[in-house]
Amino acid sequence: MRSLIRFSSPWAVALLFGLPVQGMAQPLYRCGNTYSQTPCAPDAAPARISAGAAPDQASGASGKDLCATEGVAQMRFPDPESTRVVAVAKGGAEVIQYAGKPLASRKFNITLNTKNEVGAYMGERVYVCYLSEDERRVLKVDSPRR
Structure with a gap:
């Protein structure tokens, strides 16, 4: 046994489906x-x-540029003016501990050559800079990896 709902007019179908769009x-x-x-x-x-308007981009450094400036400044080297940024390479996403909680971050490897307390260059060392997901804030900078 098959039951079908039959509409007497195609206008009734159009009215039925057109009402939600009207609201x-x-x-x-x-x-x-x-x-x-x-x-x-x-x-x-x-x-x-306009439904398709994109938000304005925030001003200021982001990504590699932010790690090369703010990230290096947070490291507090004995002679910060002599610090040479050799390279900045984007890594992947990584979960870090931030304010006692796990937080997703973007990782950048910064290769630096800076002077020690005596004034001699220490050679190239790789530091890790962690940024927020939007790459607008430095969350943490880790010590060198050889």
């Missing part, structure tokens, strides 16, 4: 610094809001 297309009006679905002034015009 989503409500106009928005700008009222000061908020938005409303009802006009707040007699001459109010609907506001046009």
